[in-house]
Structures are given as C-alpha cells and as structure tokens.
Amino acid sequence: MAAETSQPSEEIESILTSAPKQVVRPLVRVLEGIGSCLRLLVEAARHVPTLPRQFGRFIEQCYLIGYTTLPIVGILSFFIGSVLALQSGYAATNIGPKQFIGLLVGLSMARELGPVMAAVLLAGRVGSAIAAELASMKVYQEVDALETMNIPPARMLVLPRLAAVLAMMPVLTIMSDLVGWFGGAIVAKYTHFISIEPASYFATMRQYMDFGDVLNGLVKAEVFGFGVVLVCCNIGLNTRGGPREIGASVTRAVVTSLILILVLDYFVTKALM
Amino acid sequence: MNASATASASARSAAAVGVSVEGLSKDFNGFPVLREISLTVNPGEIFVLMGPSGSGKSVLLKHVVGLEQPSAGRVLVDGHDASDPATRGRVRMALVFQAGALFNSMTVYDNLALYPREHRLGTEAAIRDKVMRSLQMLSLENAAGKVPAELSGGMRKRVAIARALVMEPQLMLYDEPTSELDPVMSATISEVIATLREQYHVTSIVVSHDRDLALGIADRVGILMGGRLVSLGPPADLRAPADPRVADFLNPVIDLRNPRFRQLAG
Ligand SMILES: Nc1ncnc2c1ncn2[C@@H]1O[C@H](COP(=O)(O)OP(=O)(O)O)[C@@H](O)[C@H]1O
Numbered sequence: 101m102a103a104e105t106s107q108p109s110e111e112i113e114s115i116l117t118s119a120p121k122q123v124v125r126p127l128v129r130v131l132e133g134i135g136s137c138l139r140l141l142v143e144a145a146r147h148v149p150t151l152p153r154q155f156g157r158f159i160e161q162c163y164l165i166g167y168t169t170l171p172i173v174g175i176l177s178f179f180i181g182s183v184l185a186l187q188s189g190y191a192a193t194n195i196g197p198k199q200f201i202g203l204l205v206g207l208s209m210a211r212e213l214g215p216v217m218a219a220v221l222l223a224g225r226v227g228s229a230i231a232a233e234l235a236s237m238k239v240y241q242e243v244d245a246l247e248t249m250n251i252p253p254a255r256m257l258v259l260p261r262l263a264a265v266l267a268m269m270p271v272l273t274i275m276s277d278l279v280g281w282f283g284g285a286i287v288a289k290y291t292h293f294i295s296i297e298p299a300s301y302f303a304t305m306r307q308y309m310d311f312g313d314v315l316n317g318l319v320k321a322e323v324f325g326f327g328v329v330l331v332c333c334n335i336g337l338n339t340r341g342g343p344r345e346i347g348a349s350v351t352r353a354v355v356t357s358l359i360l361i362l363v364l365d366y367f368v369t370k371a372l373m
Numbered sequence: 374m375n376a377s378a379t380a381s382a383s384a385r386s387a388a389a390v391g392v393s394v395e396g397l398s399k400d401f402n403g404f405p406v407l408r409e410i411s412l413t414v415n416p417g418e419i420f421v422l423m424g425p426s427g428s429g430k431s432v433l434l435k436h437v438v439g440l441e442q443p444s445a446g447r448v449l450v451d452g453h454d455a456s457d458p459a460t461r462g463r464v465r466m467a468l469v470f471q472a473g474a475l476f477n478s479m480t481v482y483d484n485l486a487l488y489p490r491e492h493r494l495g496t497e498a499a500i501r502d503k504v505m506r507s508l509q510m511l512s513l514e515n516a517a518g519k520v521p522a523e524l525s526g527g528m529r530k531r532v533a534i535a536r537a538l539v540m541e542p543q544l545m546l547y548d549e550p551t552s553e554l555d556p557v558m559s560a561t562i563s564e565v566i567a568t569l570r571e572q573y574h575v576t577s578i579v580v581s582h583d584r585d586l587a588l589g590i591a592d593r594v595g596i597l598m599g600g601r602l603v604s605l606g607p608p609a610d611l612r613a614p615a616d617p618r619v620a621d622f623l624n625p626v627i628d629l630r631n632p633r634f635r636q637l638a639g
C-alpha cells in the first residue's frame with residue numbers, strides 16, 4: 101500500500117513542477133485522497149455478497165451510529181428549528197405574512213439543515229470514532245495481522261460501517277426534521293411578536309410542502325453520511341507511524357468530513373434541482 | 374491431540390511449502406535496510422534467523438508475508454510471488470508479530486476464532502474445539518475470556534502464537550517468539566515449533582536471539598547484520614563461528630575496563 105500511494109504523487113508532482121509548490125502539494129494530496137477513497141470503495145464493494153453473514157457487525161455499527169448520534173441530533177435540531185422560527189418571525193414583523201414561518205422552517209429543515217446537521221454530528225461523533233479505531237488498529241499492526249490472515253480490512257472493517265450509515269442516515273435526518281419543526285412550532289406559538297398557533301404553522305407546511313422535499317433531504321443525507329464514513333475509514337486505515345499519528349488522523353478525518361459535507365451539499369443540491 | 378483432529382489438520386497442510394528469497398533489497402526513504410539477501414528455506418525446514426536488533430529481521434519476515442514490497446529482488450513462497458496479494462489465498466501463512474498484534478477490542482477467544490470464522494472452517498463447535506486445543510498447548514485456557522489489555526507481555530506473545538496455530542498454516546513465521554518468556558515457557562515454544570514440523574510438516578522461519586532454541590531445533594541458522602546475510606549454516610557452526618563479528622554477537626564479552634559504549638564514542 102505504502103509503495104502504491106507514494107508513486108502517483110511523484111508523477112503528478114513532476115507534471116506540475118511549473119506551478120508553485122504551495123499550490124501543488126495540497127492539490128496533489130486532495131487528488132490522492134480522492135483516489136484512495138475510491139479504491140477503498142471499490143474494494144469494499146467487491147465484498148458486498150458477504151454482507152448477510154456480517155449481519156452482526158452491521159447491527160453493531162447501526163447501534164453505535166444511532167446511540168451516539170441520535171440524542172445530540174435531537175437537541176441541536178430543536179434549537180436550530182427554534183432559531184429559524186425566531187429569525188424569520190423577526191424578519192416578518194416588518195413585512196407581514198407570519199404564517200409562512202411554518203413553511204420556511206419546514207423547508208429549511210427538510211431540504212438543508214436536517215441532512216447537514218445529521219451529517220455534521222455524524223462526522224463529529226461517529227467519524228472521529230471510526231478514524232480513531234481504525235488508526236489505532238493500523239498503528240498497532242492489527243490491520244497487518246488481518247491481511248496476513250487473508251481477511252481483507254475493507255470487508256471486515258469498512259463494509260459493515262458503510263452499510264450501517266446508509267441504514268441510519270434516514271433515521272437521523274427524519275428525527276432532525278421532526279424535532280426542528282416542533283422546535284419552530286413552539287417558538288412560533290410562545291414568542292410574543294410572532295404568536296402563531298401550531299395549527300396554522302403546520303397548515304402552511306402541509307399546503308406548500310410535499311414528501312418530495314423530505315425525500316430530497318434524505319438523498320442528501322445518504323450522500324453526506326456515506327462520504328463521511330468512507331473518508332474516515334480511509335484516513336484511519338492510511339495512518340502511519342505511532343500513537344501521535346492516531347490523534348492527527350482523527351483531526352484530519354473530522355476536518356475533511358466537514359469540508360466534504362459542505363462541498364457535496366452544493367453539488368448535490370444543484371443536481372437535485 | 375486426538376486422531377481425527379490430527380488427520381484433518383494434516384490433510385489441510387499436506388504440502389509443505391518452501392520459501393526462496395532472491396536478491397532481496399529494501400530501502401526506506403533511501404535508507405537501505407536489506408541488501409541483496411538470497412536464501413532458500415526448504416519445505417518442512419526450521420530456519421532460525423538471528424542478528425542484532427535493527428538489522429532488518431522483522432522487515433525480512435514482512436516481505437515473506439507480503440506486507441512490504443521489495444525495492445529490488447523478490448521473495449517466492451511455494452513458487453508464488455509473495456508481494457502478490459493472491460499468494461495469501463494460495464498458501465496458508467501465519468506471522469507471529471514481534472508485538473503480538475492482537476485484536477485489542479476482542480477477547481483472547483475471539484482473537485483465535487476470527488480466522489476460522491471468517492473463512493468458514495467448520496461449525497462454531499468445531500471452531501471452539503480447535504481454539505481450546507490451541508490455547509491448551511500454550512497453557513492459556515484461563516485467559517480465553519480476557520481482552521489483550523489484561524494480559525502480561527509474555528501471555529500476549531503466547532496468545533499470538535496460539536492464534537497462528539489455529540490457522541493451521543503451511544508456513545509459520547515467528548518474530549522473536551521467546552523474547553518475553555521465562556526459560557520454561559521458551560522451551561515449550563521450541564517444542565511447539567518442532568512438533569508442528571514433526572506432525573504437520575510445517576515450514577518455520579524463526580527470528581530469535583534465543584541460542585537454546587537455535588541449537589535445539591534449527592535445521593539451519595542465518596545471521597543478519599546491517600541488512601546483509603553474513604552467515605548461513607547448521608546450528609553447530611554457532612559454537613565456533615568463523616566471522617569475528619558473528620563471534621562477538623553470539624558470545625559478547627562483558628569487559629568493564631573497555632566498555633563498548635566508550636569504544637563507540639571513540
Ligand atoms: N516502515 C518503516 N519505515 C522506515 N524504516 C523502517 C520501517 N520498518 C523498519 N525500518 C527500519 O529498518 C531497520 C530494521 O528494522 P527491523 O527489521 O524492525 O529490525 P530487527 O532486526 O530488530 O527486527 C531499522 O533501522 C528500522 O528503523
């Protein structure tokens with residue numbers, strides 16, 4: 101693996117020697133990262149038929165993702181929904197139609213903030229844990245041991261996690277949407293300069309939104325979640341060195357995940373329009 | 374060990390495999406670690422590799438299992454290139470890592486059972502039999518439920534050996550298997566290595582500083598110094614080595630009037 105990854109970088113670097121080093125190096129590293137993620141994805145995909153007999157691992161990962169992420173998604177989404185209602189209510193005091201607050205909160209949560217919040221918290225709670233675990237397995241030669249046992253790490257360590265995140269992202273996102281909507285409804289009712297009844301708040305939502313908006317958000321969430329887990333697995337498995345590098349890998353995994361979410365967000369949003 | 378277990382194990386490892394290292398060189402970032410090493414290990418042989426620490430013994434073993442890619446030359450295991458990942462599917466090889474490389478999140482039992490479970494070698498009951506037998510050979514029955522963090526260094530090493538035994542390998546590689554063990558346990562390990570050869574015709578490459586082990590069970594001993602193979606021959610050669618560096622390595626004289634660290638400092 102070591103030899104494989106170092107070679108393309110040298111090649112690309114020699115092609116781009118005319119450009120300044122400060123620009124080339126990060127660019128090469130991004131391309132390298134994308135390349136090795138895709139390689140890991142292909143490798144994991146080859147083992148999809150083994151998924152039924154890895155059912156135990158899949159359930160364990162689903163549980164870890166749900167257990168660590170659901171509560172915090174709930175808390176954060178509640179306040180995001182509340183703030184959305186508050187801000188739009190504040191804006192509406194000057195322009196008029198307050199009943200559209202329900203629609204505004206509803207659409208923002210379903211199409212944008214639900215999936216993004218779920219993915220960001222996934223990166224922080226689950227992505228970091230995955231990177232730490234796999235980096236530690238790599239540094240302490242457990243990954244080497246798996247390879248000598250002819251047990252591909254992509255099969256045992258990556259595939260169940262990718263499958264689990266696909267199963268859990270819709271759950272996290274729907275949870276986020278619902279809690280956000282209710283947070284907005286409560287704020288809309290009890291804030292003195294808004295005071296809209298929940299009935300009319302939800303009526304505008306029902307009238308101008310359909311399931312397509314929620315589905316749009318779910319598709320985004322799947323893309324983000326899958327990307328986050330793939331990136332975190334890849335960074336963990338490519339850790340080299342000692343215990344200090346485990347920490348460095350965790351940081352890199354979380355930062356890369358956050359950037360990835362926002363970059364993907366733009367492109368997926370555009371593609372779904 | 375009962376008869377049926379012996380029969381099934383020998384059926385699986387019927388053909389012993391040989392290893393041939395051909396002009397193997399390896400550098401890390403331009404720093405040479407192995408330099409043009411050539412040697413063959415015959416099927417069913419116990420080959421002991423000795424040498425000062427840092428001489429490249431562990432790196433050599435990693436080339437045999439395909440965890441490192443050669444900078445030059447190649448390693449063939451049973452005629453297949455070791456750097457090809459498919460070779461691990463063709464030849465059952467086990468490496469006992471110097472630091473154990475146990476799966477820290479699993480119990481000792483699950484560490485041993487992982488290989489047969491993943492490769493679907495029998496029912497859970499059959500696997501249990503195999504795992505417990507392997508633990509017994511290394512006096513580890515009571516450790517089955519523990520996780521690696523609860524074990525002493527010597528126990529971890531024995532678990533690593535037990536885990537390799539469960540794989541019923543055709544080729545066993547040991548990286549300093551006795552370095553953290555007491556003399557009795559070290560002798561046990563030597564006996565295990567020799568028994569595997571007698572009963573199952575397993576080929577073994579043992580990296581060790583243990584002279585008793587080398588003299589007791591080795592067919593041949595190679596000595597690696599500074600990445601070169603400086604001596605290769607039957608263990609009897611160790612008693613009167615021709616090369617003065619080898620002699621000093623095997624029988625270092627403790628000279629308080631002229632200590633080595635002063636000589637090095639110049
Ligand atoms: N992955 C690596 N990267 C860089 N240098 C390494 C690596 N692995 C081993 N080395 C170097 O190779 C030399 C031999 O190491 P090793 O084979 O572990 O020695 P030993 O004979 O004690 O087992 C040492 O100088 C070590 O620093």
Ligand SMILES: [Mg+2]
Pocket residue numbers: 430431432471548
């Ligand atoms: Mg070593």
